[in-house]
Amino acid sequence: MPKVYLNESQRIKDRLRRWVIGEMKLQNVSQSTLAKSLGISQQMFSYKLKQGFSFVEFIQIVKFLKPDEQEMIGELRRWIGV
DSSP: OOOOOOOHHHHHHHHHHHHHHHHHHTTTHHHHHHHHHHHHHHHHHHHHHOOOOOHHHHHHHHHHHHOOOHHHHHHHHHHHHH
C-alpha cells in the first residue's frame, strides 16, 4: 500500500530521511559517527532521523556526507517539484 502524506512538509521530511539513510549505507557511516559530528548522542540522532532534523542539522549532515553536488541539487529539485 502506498504511503499517504497529510501534507507536503511530511513528504519532504520523509524523503530527506530516506536520503540520509541511503547515503549512510552507501558510505558505510554509522548513526553513532554522524551523531558525533552533530554533537548529539546516537539515541538523539535516531530520534531525529524519525522526527526530522533542523535545517542547520541537515546542512551539517550534507557537509559530513559530501554527496556529489550536482546529484544533490537534482534530488532537491525532484523533492520540491522544480
